[in-house]
Amino acid sequence: MCLIRHFELHAAQAYEQKLTPGTVYLAVGQEASSATVSMLTPGYAVFTQHRGHSALLAHGGDPAALRDELLGLESGCCGGRGGSACAQDIAIPMYAHHGQLGESIAIATGYALASKKPTLAYFGDAAAEEDYALSSFGFAATHKLPVLYVCEDNNLSILTPIEDRRNWNVYEVADSMGLATANIDDDPVLIHDTVTRLLKSLPAFINIRTCRHLWHTGVGRDGPPEWDRLDEYRSKVPDAEAIENRVKESVEALWQEQLQRQ
Amino acid sequence: MARTVAETIKEITRRHLEENGGLLFGQCIRAVGWVNNSVPDCKNIVEFPASDVGNMGIACGAAVAGVRPIIVIRFQDFMWLNSSALVNYAAKSKEIFGTTTPIFVRALAMANAGCTHSGVLHGVFMHMPGFRICSPMSPCEYEEIWDDFMSHDVPMFVSEHRGSFLHTEEYVNTCQPADVTLVGISAARFNLAEAVEILAEEGITCNVAHCYWLKPFKTDHVLKALANTRMGLVVDAGFEICGAAQSLAYNLMWQTGKPVKALGLEDRSSGVSPASRNSTPSAERIAETVRQAFLEKAENQDCVGISDARMSGAGT
């Protein structure tokens, strides 16, 4: 969680200093979901959407290549061509998102079918509404595919809350299609226990209610966040301060290493 | 103060929603600046969920019911998902079923916004029958195409460009005896004036013809301008291959017998980093294409009549 938080705060700074040729989609506040899921899913193939830095970092992707991607450099994970929305690291393997909301859910599903490898699809509460997202859940249920669908539900599509968009729950639809499902808060311990259970009966769908601290795109804020799970765990984890400081320093060094070359 | 394009769209929309019982559909309409301040805060706005394939079908259904809906597609690239009901139902309904599905599709484009947000796709829709297709870049042009929509009973694909939204000016076509006619479409039109200046300094004179009616392609002013020049260049903000520029250039060439070249985006995806961008042809790229066309012509045929000073330069 610390790695994601501090990496993204540096990304935010780079964006503010106009060092990123494109915009940034930051997951500040939403760290707990991918940080916890990744602990339980080593070796899984990963597909995400535009807010994908967190999944890449959580699953052990190369932070330097992600940094360079944001800076538009050829050494970036997509050669600087994709930008923030296209985080990827084939070594995981984690494949880039292309920009059409939710299509990576279908692509993850086809990957699981053909590769038979356990696969994760991260996406948001709006992406989950896409027609092809729903049909992917059904397809995975029909074919009993080894996919865990992780909906990082920040209750926002850009700035539009769910209640203005629909009166139904995606996890209930997934449930009716035959997926094992859960709908939980983003408490890491709760995520840990729930995912441990769901992984025994894939395909499964987990809706994790998260809190995005910054704007959909860029680095603006609309006031204090409703909650900050990382902050909460600062007082719960022994040695939290030392751990965070260590991570902070290494992330600082990572960004400085490149920025000093510019 | 003069009205901007965005204000014009907003006002037209307000009238339609408040006075005509029209409906406006779109995703996240009320969020983040009301689609670059082009949508009014008024009744009859329906927030769509992010269900891009089904959404267009729902909007087309509203068109069947006669409310002449407006659907806002924030980035034209999302049209790949939003197309089926539009292309296969709305655009065919008049010719095949004898029914009408007049829907106004506001498809916004934006420059250099990455691989899936930079698309200008009017050329794709020009390929399909049953639409009216336009790309207005000024307040008066927008009003004209809206009136046109209201007086026809077919779907209209409006290829908007965010680059135009704060513009207030109208565009002037020129029709003098000159060397080349530059025909501009969408955001490429913003670069024509500078290209004309660059070329004038080199002794190449240009007429300018602005095109916002792509289907039907309204050619009168273009043909007049072209009649006074030796050749033409159609420049578009979309892809060149099989795109609007090539299609219109062919049409003009056939009508006039004059060589007309097409210029648009290169045949590759547009990236985020400056080096990987594939942008609307710049003034310099337009000028360079004209220079090259002149050189080719100078080599291939008698160029008497094309400004002599420049032709002697071109040979060196």
Ligand SMILES: Cc1ncc(C[n+]2csc(CCOP(=O)(O)OP(=O)(O)O)c2C)c(N)n1
């Ligand atoms: C097909 C398509 N439709 C619409 C969009 C515009 N869009 C980009 S992100 C977004 C909201 C995404 O919300 P969600 O999936 O919940 O993820 P979050 O941004 O909240 O992390 C929308 C509507 C898009 N990129 N692609």
Ligand SMILES: [Mg+2]
């Ligand atoms: Mg969301």
